[in-house]
Amino acid sequence: AQKITQTQPGMFVQEKEAVTLDCTYDTSDPSYGLFWYKQPSSGEMIFLIYQGSYDQQNATEGRYSLNFQKARKSANLVISASQLGDSAMYFCAMREAPTGKSTFGDGTTLTVKP
Amino acid sequence: DAGVTQSPTHLIKTRGQHVTLRCSPISGHKSVSWYQQVLGQGPQFIFQYYEKEERGRGNFPDRFSARQFPNYSSELNVNALLLGDSALYLCASSLDRPGTIYTDTQYFGPGTRLTVL
Numbered sequence: 014a015q016k017i018t019q020t021q022p023g024m025f026v027q028e029k030e031a032v033t034l035d036c037t038y039d040t041s042d043p044s045y046g047l048f049w050y051k052q053p054s055s056g057e058m059i060f061l062i063y064q065g066s067y068d069q070q071n072a073t074e075g076r077y078s079l080n081f082q083k084a085r086k087s088a089n090l091v092i093s094a095s096q097l098g099d100s101a102m103y104f105c106a107m108r109e110a111p112t113g114k115s116t117f118g119d120g121t122t123l124t125v126k127p
Numbered sequence: 128d129a130g131v132t133q134s135p136t137h138l139i140k141t142r143g144q145h146v147t148l149r150c151s152p153i154s155g156h157k158s159v160s161w162y163q164q165v166l167g168q169g170p171q172f173i174f175q176y177y178e179k180e181e182r183g184r185g186n187f188p189d190r191f192s193a194r195q196f197p198n199y200s201s202e203l204n205v206n207a208l209l210l211g212d213s214a215l216y217l218c219a220s221s222l223d224r225p226g227t228i229y230t231d232t233q234y235f236g237p238g239t240r241l242t243v244l
Binding site (some may be wrong): 017044045046048050055056057058059060063065066104105108109110111112113114115116117118119121 | 138158160162167168169170171175177182183185210215217219221223228229230231232233234236238239240
């Protein structure tokens with residue numbers, strides 16, 4: 014069975030600094046996709062970045078980058094130049110091939126301090 | 128283009144009642160998935176439908192059922208509501224091109240917050 018582990022329940026970062034949110038995963042399937050979502054207090058899940066299991070390069074999307082270490086089964090999210098609006102819950106998720114089901118971690122609450 | 132829409136946004140029911148939640152996917156998306164998110168946890172997979180067929184089902188009791196219509200919109204039905212069914216119910220749509228399902232992003236709607244009293 015697939016499993017996502019996010020070991021940091023809460024993180025604090027100073028505005029304009031970079032922060033890394035950890036995510037490790039477990040699967041026996043060679044084909045999978047890794048996704049990061051942001052969930053503000055309003056509840057809507059906002060897609061941030063994607064990394065495929067066969068991708069050779071780490072994904073980047075603006076201030077977001079994904080540090081993908083396949084051998085260690087980790088997919089950490091790096092947010093550069095943090096902004097106050099980045100304060101939210103962040104979820105790591107893995108999507109599997111046959112059913113398209115996504116398995117989510119329990120999330121990390123990020124608080125950006127002014 | 129409009130994103131994923133869900134209705135209603137909030138719902139209050141009592142134990143034993145039945146509820147129907149609705150979801151309209153992004154135009155062109157043929158896949159709809161339903162997730163339950165209890166406070167303080169990540170979303171848990173309930174169902175996925177693709178081209179009106181059930182593709183996957185999570186570990187939820189038979190009180191939970193769903194269907195997808197010819198226009199790809201979807202309904203989630205929950206019978207005999209329990210207090211533990213109180214949660215945010217999220218609908219996600221995705222393109223799900225054949226052979227590359229795991230690479231396609233699921234885009235989520237704003238959710239329906241269900242409270243069971």
